[in-house]
Amino acid sequence: MTSFNRIAHPFTITTLLLASASAPAQSSISISGLIDIGVYRGFDKMKHVGTIQRSNIAFSGSEDLGGGLAATFKLSHRFDADTGQPEGAGSKPFWQGESTVGLKGGWGSVRLGRALDAVWANDWAYDPWYNFNRIASPAWQYWHFNYSSDRTSNNGSAEFGRLSNGVFYDSPSFGGFAFHFSGAFEDSAGAGGGTGNNAGLSLNYDQGPISLMLAHSKNSSDDTVSFFGAKYSFGDLSLMGAYDRSKFEATSDSVAKVYTLGATYKIGVAELKAGYGRLDVDGAKSKFFGLGGDYWLSKRTSLYVSAGHNQPNAGDDTTAYGVGIAHSF
Numbered sequence: 001m002t003s004f005n006r007i008a009h010p011f012t013i014t015t016l017l018l019a020s021a022s023a024p025a026q027s028s029i030s031i032s033g034l035i036d037i038g039v040y041r042g043f044d045k046m047k048h049v050g051t052i053q054r055s056n057i058a059f060s061g062s063e064d065l066g067g068g069l070a071a072t073f074k075l076s077h078r079f080d081a082d083t084g085q086p087e088g089a090g091s092k093p094f095w096q097g098e099s100t101v102g103l104k105g106g107w108g109s110v111r112l113g114r115a116l117d118a119v120w121a122n123d124w125a126y127d128p129w130y131n132f133n134r135i136a137s138p139a140w141q142y143w144h145f146n147y148s149s150d151r152t153s154n155n156g157s158a159e160f161g162r163l164s165n166g167v168f169y170d171s172p173s174f175g176g177f178a179f180h181f182s183g184a185f186e187d188s189a190g191a192g193g194g195t196g197n198n199a200g201l202s203l204n205y206d207q208g209p210i211s212l213m214l215a216h217s218k219n220s221s222d223d224t225v226s227f228f229g230a231k232y233s234f235g236d237l238s239l240m241g242a243y244d245r246s247k248f249e250a251t252s253d254s255v256a257k258v259y260t261l262g263a264t265y266k267i268g269v270a271e272l273k274a275g276y277g278r279l280d281v282d283g284a285k286s287k288f289f290g291l292g293g294d295y296w297l298s299k300r301t302s303l304y305v306s307a308g309h310n311q312p313n314a315g316d317d318t319t320a321y322g323v324g325i326a327h328s329f
Helices: 138-142
Strands: 011-018 024-041 047-050 055-066 069-079 098-105 108-116 150-154 157-159 162-170 177-184 199-207 210-218 224-234 237-248 254-267 270-281 284-296 301-311 318-328
Touching (some): 138 254, 150 162
Antiparallel strands (some): 024 055, 024 318, 055 069, 069 098, 098 108, 108 162, 162 177, 177 199, 199 210, 224 237, 237 254, 254 270, 270 284, 284 301
16 A cells, blocks of 8 residues: 555655756655565464565656646555565556656646555555554455455456556645545446446545544446544544445445544554454444554664454454564665
């Protein structure tokens, strides 16, 4: 999930490029990313060495065009650190994370290409693990259960968060309010009979200790997702919750409703995390509990522990746990 930029500390190489004979334009290029690997027992009851979070590398930059206008680009590649293979090798594109070019100014920013849609790009703030941990995060397990941004874009398999051939707009903040739009410009024949394109909108409020989000999106197959998130922080403690409703359009429509609660508490260079999720799919209910903690060795390197317990509607309860190390750059 774009998500690594939330914790990355990019090393920036700045150069001056000559835009014209009379006026130089300043251009910057940033290289950033996250390398994550852990040892864990998964929900499949097997032992693994691999990514508990996500590993990726990104190249991004901007060029000052003058008059408050700048050109931007971003290329983001995701990979499995345990093998060195691209994430989803053979099914996902090489630039799985993002591949966009655009413009930004005082009016906001516009990007064209492939990126997270308006819902997935902003929901992370309402989960203790930023929707970024396959073991402990209730968001990872349950959010958007019946919704994918595109049912078939990854060589016939679903792409759950990103749009290809997309248009993305992010507004500036107005008194703490901002909105974000995402849409697939091309009309397409969606899987399951839909014939439209993807369109999503997120309204966000971030001011002082309060953070709120209200969002809705529809894909080309006419599946929909609606999301509401809230977070309140006071001192070292943050409390958060979210409600997510997703509908899979089919002969017999399926509706999934998700409620999650979470908390984080900072103690010096450590942070404790707890989360709870409840999933209701057409009346069948499941529960999920997550616990974890991060210990920061530096601003860029952390050790972490994660544990999750899933109580499905049908079948046996399962527990996963593990430890890992993550380094951002």
